[in-house]
Amino acid sequence: MSIKLTKRIAADIMGRGLSSIRIKEGASAEAQKAITRSDVRELVKNGSIYAIKEKENLSLHSQMLREKRMKGRRRGQGKRRGSIKARGAMPYRQKIRAQRRVLAELKAGKEIDNITFKKFYALVKGGIFPSKQSLLFRLKTDGVKLDDARMEKLRHV
Numbered sequence: 793m794s795i796k797l798t799k800r801i802a803a804d805i806m807g808r809g810l811s812s813i814r815i816k817e818g819a820s821a822e823a824q825k826a827i828t829r830s831d832v833r834e835l836v837k838n839g840s841i842y843a844i845k846e847k848e849n850l851s852l853h854s855q856m857l858r859e860k861r862m863k864g865r866r867r868g869q870g871k872r873r874g875s876i877k878a879r880g881a882m883p884y885r886q887k888i889r890a891q892r893r894v895l896a897e898l899k900a901g902k903e904i905d906n907i908t909f910k911k912f913y914a915l916v917k918g919g920i921f922p923s924k925q926s927l928l929f930r931l932k933t934d935g936v937k938l939d940d941a942r943m944e945k946l947r948h949v
Contacts, residue, residue: 798823798841801832808843873911884919891916891927893949904936924949 819840
């Protein structure tokens with residue numbers, strides 16, 4: 793295998809670009825002999841192939857500001873632009889995603905079949921249920937066997 797191919801595979805494994813991948817001077821023969829991805833993985837593991845450090849072109853001032861923001865500073869009323877709905881995920885979106893997670897969990901656990909899943913997925917998409925609790929209640933009334941322990945677990949999915 794050529795070194796180019798080895799570098800490409802290493803870049804894919806390490807999640808970096810081709811230009812940041814380096815091969816140590818003594819290891820180029822080993823890199824050429826590497827045939828499979830697992831061979832390249834071994835070379836990465838023992839340090840024969842490595843990636844140079846990512847550049848961080850941040851000034852000291854911007855680094856300090858970023859650290860403060862990560863602590864929660866500089867996020868008060870005066871810094872905010874736009875409504876609360878524009879700033880965060882909309883309540884509708886959060887609600888729909890939570891309900892879809894419940895349905896996916898039930899389908900994965902084989903507690904509902906595909907037909908029931910599709911039916912309730914469409915109802916969820918239509919905005920029928922105001923909450924996860926109402927979805928679970930409707931599922932129970934429609935004949936899906938859910939004991940109280942399972943209901944409690946699904947509330948926190």
